[in-house]
Amino acid sequence: MDVNQYLEIFLDETNEHLQSLSDQLMILENEPENEDTINEIFRAAHSLKGMAGTMGYKRMQALTHDMENVFSEIRNGKMKVTSQLVDVLFQTLDALEEYKNTIQETQDEGTNDNAAIIQALQKCLDEGTGAAPEEKPEEKKSEAPKADADGDNGEKKWKNINLQEHEINALKEAEEKKMNIYGCTVFVQESCILKAARAFLVFKAIEELGEIIISDPSTQDIEDEKFDFDFSLYIVSSEPYDKVAEAIKSVSEIDRVVGEEIPIEEILDKDGQETKAVEEGPAPAPAEEEAKPAVQEAAPASAAAQNTGSAPAKKQTANKPVVNRTVRVDIEKLDVLMNLVSELIIAKNSLVSYSSGGQASNNSSFNEQIEYLESVTTNLHESVMKVRMVPIESITTKFPRMIRDLSKKLNKKMELYMSGEDTELDRTVVDEIGDPLMHMLRNSADHGLESTEERVANGKDPVGSIFLDAYQDGNNVVIEVKDDGRGIDVEAVKRKAIERGTITSEQGEVMSSKEIIDLLFLPSFSTAKVVSDVSGRGVGLDVVKSKIEALGGDVSVKTKLGEGSTFSIRLPLTLAIIQALMVIVGDEKYAISLGSIDTIEDISVDEIKYVEAKEVINLRGNVIPIVRLHEVLGLEAPEENRDSMIVVIVKKGDQYAGLVVDELIGQQEIVIKSLGKYINCTSRMISGATILGDGEVALIIDANCLI
Amino acid sequence: MDEISLMNNEYNTTQYIVINIGDEQYGIDIKYVDNIVRMQKITRVPNCQEYFKGVINLRGEVVPVMSFRMKVGLPETELTNKTRIIIIKLEPNAPVGIIVDAVREVVTLGDNNVDEAAKSSTSNDPSYINGIGKYGETLISLLDLNVVISDKEKE
Numbered sequence: 001m002d003v004n005q006y007l008e009i010f011l012d013e014t015n016e017h018l019q020s021l022s023d024q025l026m027i028l029e030n031e032p033e034n035e036d037t038i039n040e041i042f043r044a045a046h047s048l049k050g051m052a053g054t055m056g057y058k059r060m061q062a063l064t065h066d067m068e069n070v071f072s073e074i075r076n077g078k079m080k081v082t083s084q085l086v087d088v089l090f091q092t093l094d095a096l097e098e099y100k101n102t103i104q105e106t107q108d109e110g111t112n113d114n115a116a117i118i119q120a121l122q123k124c125l126d127e128g129t130g131a132a133p134e135e136k137p138e139e140k141k142s143e144a145p146k147a148d149a150d151g152d153n154g155e156k157k158w159k160n161i162n163l164q165e166h167e168i169n170a171l172k173e174a175e176e177k178k179m180n181i182y183g184c185t186v187f188v189q190e191s192c193i194l195k196a197a198r199a200f201l202v203f204k205a206i207e208e209l210g211e212i213i214i215s216d217p218s219t220q221d222i223e224d225e226k227f228d229f230d231f232s233l234y235i236v237s238s239e240p241y242d243k244v245a246e247a248i249k250s251v252s253e254i255d256r257v258v259g260e261e262i263p264i265e266e267i268l269d270k271d272g273q274e275t276k277a278v279e280e281g282p283a284p285a286p287a288e289e290e291a292k293p294a295v296q297e298a299a300p301a302s303a304a305a306q307n308t309g310s311a312p313a314k315k316q317t318a319n320k321p322v323v324n325r326t327v328r329v330d331i332e333k334l335d336v337l338m339n340l341v342s343e344l345i346i347a348k349n350s351l352v353s354y355s356s357g358g359q360a361s362n363n364s365s366f367n368e369q370i371e372y373l374e375s376v377t378t379n380l381h382e383s384v385m386k387v388r389m390v391p392i393e394s395i396t397t398k399f400p401r402m403i404r405d406l407s408k409k410l411n412k413k414m415e416l417y418m419s420g421e422d423t424e425l426d427r428t429v430v431d432e433i434g435d436p437l438m439h440m441l442r443n444s445a446d447h448g449l450e451s452t453e454e455r456v457a458n459g460k461d462p463v464g465s466i467f468l469d470a471y472q473d474g475n476n477v478v479i480e481v482k483d484d485g486r487g488i489d490v491e492a493v494k495r496k497a498i499e500r501g502t503i504t505s506e507q508g509e510v511m512s513s514k515e516i517i518d519l520l521f522l523p524s525f526s527t528a529k530v531v532s533d534v535s536g537r538g539v540g541l542d543v544v545k546s547k548i549e550a551l552g553g554d555v556s557v558k559t560k561l562g563e564g565s566t567f568s569i570r571l572p573l574t575l576a577i578i579q580a581l582m583v584i585v586g587d588e589k590y591a592i593s594l595g596s597i598d599t600i601e602d603i604s605v606d607e608i609k610y611v612e613a614k615e616v617i618n619l620r621g622n623v624i625p626i627v628r629l630h631e632v633l634g635l636e637a638p639e640e641n642r643d644s645m646i647v648v649i650v651k652k653g654d655q656y657a658g659l660v661v662d663e664l665i666g667q668q669e670i671v672i673k674s675l676g677k678y679i680n681c682t683s684r685m686i687s688g689a690t691i692l693g694d695g696e697v698a699l700i701i702d703a704n705c706l707i
Numbered sequence: 708m709d710e711i712s713l714m715n716n717e718y719n720t721t722q723y724i725v726i727n728i729g730d731e732q733y734g735i736d737i738k739y740v741d742n743i744v745r746m747q748k749i750t751r752v753p754n755c756q757e758y759f760k761g762v763i764n765l766r767g768e769v770v771p772v773m774s775f776r777m778k779v780g781l782p783e784t785e786l787t788n789k790t791r792i793i794i795i796k797l798e799p800n801a802p803v804g805i806i807v808d809a810v811r812e813v814v815t816l817g818d819n820n821v822d823e824a825a826k827s828s829t830s831n832d833p834s835y836i837n838g839i840g841k842y843g844e845t846l847i848s849l850l851d852l853n854v855v856i857s858d859k860e861k862e
Binding site: 588632633634635673674675676677678679680685686689690691695696697698699 | 748750751752753754755756759761762763764767768769770771773801802803856
């Protein structure tokens with residue numbers, strides 16, 4: 001079956017279901033009796049199983065199926081939720097996630113059967129229900145043989161239906177509810193033209209009386225008219241068989257119905273036999289019929305194992321993910337876009353009619369049209385940007401789970417409180433900040449929070465708190481990771497830095513505590529005494545810093561010894577469009593990002609002083625080096641000698657520099673474009689280009705490189 | 708016409724855009740040509756390779772533009788109204804413009820009309836040419852675009 005077209009939808013929905021499972025499990029762990037949650041989980045597991053089955057991912061289906069079994073027991077009140085069970089279930093989720101990732105990369109679910117997890121689930125099930133293992137997991141080849149030993153060659157074709165475990169479970173459930181199980185085969189008249197429609201009516205008739213457990217051929221095939229003149233069904237119903245048969249026969253063009261009631265034992269028996277048959281002999285008669293799918297299933301497995309990749313070669317053409325990245329867009333946002341585009345067309349049309357209308361129309365109406373056009377494009381721009389924005393929720397949702405795991409691993413009690421998950425950021429930024437945030441949370445959990453005993457000794461709540469707050473602040477988004485732990489011990493950091501030779505003890509004497517805390521962001525610097533699984537290898541904060549800076553943001557720390565610390569990340573709302581100051585140097589126009597500009601000063605020439613033969617100015621107590629943009633941009637110095645010059649003071653962290661420009665044009669919103677890969681700008685001070693209103697290209701100066 | 712159709716039948720043919728640099732004719736494989744535009748305002752990029760004249764705005768995209776003359780070590784000439792920028796796309800999403808003196812025509816050359824470029828054993832210059840095409844009486848030097856666009860400076 002060609003499933004490519006559904007793959008994206010499948011992956012999307014799998015993601016959603018996995019996320020909802022994870023969320024609900026977290027709730028379940030705290031409230032083991034919450035019925036809504038259990039039902040929700042059951043639903044998610046069930047849809048997941050159905051989807052995996054439809055897409056032909058058998059292993060994934062098997063795993064979800066076992067998980068579903070567990071929940072079905074819990075739902076029926078036969079089993080209690082224990083913390084051990086939740087652990088196993090989380091493992092199951094991880095395994096499912098792995099399947100999903102493999103599918104995303106190769107379109108194939110891989111060869112990992114996760115037998116250990118299936119067994120663990122089974123064990124939980126057995127222990128939980130207190131029952132002896134009734135049924136062995138026969139997942140491995142659940143699809144295999146179809147043949148039935150007893151030779152009812154005649155019309156009782158329903159005996160040939162191969163029941164799978166979940167169907168058997170459904171039958172058992174029905175049995176417990178005192179419902180009857182019928183097997184029957186319906187024969188359609190051979191003159192019948194609309195077989196599918198008749199079959200549909202039969203289904204409908206049955207569903208009024210009971211429930212169809214399985215049909216052969218499958219419902220889908222029947223709908224597509226892929227059957228001869230008969231189809232077989234397993235039905236559960238509380239009505240007597242005759243009534244069901246009568247209902248079926250009442251559909252016109254139905255030739256006859258053959259069927260009878262089946263005792264549950266027979267089904268279980270048959271299933272047992274079959275399972276044995278599979279285990280004993282892999283190639284009985286029906287193997288021929290089944291050979292094709294079996295080979296298909298086996299081929300990727302063996303080939304992948306040998307790593308020769310002959311069979312699946314065409315599937316795994318490249319290592320890059322098969323599925324494109326997508327953004328889900330709110331229909332409303334699209335509607336707004338559509339409206340704006342239609343307005344744009346109207347504006348264009350009125351301009352056209354203006355130009356073809358000769359001199360009749362006057363200047364003011366022309367200006368009106370231009371203004372209208374301008375407002376439409378501004379709105380259009382805003383809306384398109386909004387489409388690119390996604391809430392950071394998409395990454396924060398996995399954090400509660402992570403904190404839970406950490407709490408177990410570190411043996412500390414902690415609680416994560418999040419706020420502002422609906423804060424929106426550009427898709428590219430959101431994708432990138434997941435890892436840094438995770439680092440910071442781990443950092444807070446491992447280094448920030450004290451052990452439970454220590455907290456009690458210090459008179460604090462034994463349960464540590466970690467806060468993740470996100471909010472928008474002007475053109476920036478701020479994300480804070482805060483803990484109420486021990487805070488950063490500045491003296492300890494200083495000692496460590498001196499010990500490691502990062503700074504000398506003399507330097508240590510004069511450094512402010514802020515400067516010392518900044519040392520934490522240096523590569524391979526960790527104050528944790530013990531290297532743990534979680535963190536402490538010193539590869540955390542410097543990675544966080546470099547990643548955030550690569551996104552155009554910055555990281556800062558506030559801390560109070562004994563009370564906790566706060567790490568704040570400040571990120572620009574979007575990367576593609578920035579506010580910039582347009583300046584003129586020589587006869588060229590340049591843009592400087594407003595984010596890096598501190599102030600703009602008019603400096604008289606005699607204020608320039610020299611320090612080590614370099615030009616500096618003393619601005620309100622700060623000594624700021626002067627950079628003459630003419631020189632760094634390779635332009636000729638302006639000839640006329642002016643008394644004063646315009647200096648744009650830019651700032652990077654605590655450092656400042658003054659850029660001398662000829663003229664200011666003003667503030668403007670600019671769209672950043674790359675220069676392309678062929679041009680090598682040796683000094684890296686040009687970070688990109690932008691296109692101005694008149695179509696001219698202006699370069700963007702990266703002020704950080706000039707400091 | 709008969710001659711051409713005969714040629715088509717027997718040999719692989721390639722279409723080339725013929726450009727003028729001074730008195731010489733060069734051919735550029737048409738499949739790499741995205742666009743040909745008139746000369747327009749070029750924004751200088753400081754501190755980049757010398758043969759890059761800067762960047763232009765091509766319908767909202769910023770495209771770097773190089774001077775073919777400077778790249779191959781020829782003297783610069785005055786811009787005329789025949790000067791064109793040929794937009795080349797060797798890879799998708801990475802266009803680059805090449806300034807040429809003029810664009811003449813499009814020719815179709817069969818394999819039989821293309822000779823290997825003579826390799827000069829005395830010179831170490833990277834060869835910008837990967838073949839010589841014969842079109843009637845004129846000789847067309849066929850450009851190896853990878854070498855032209857690549858970063859390697861002429862030693």
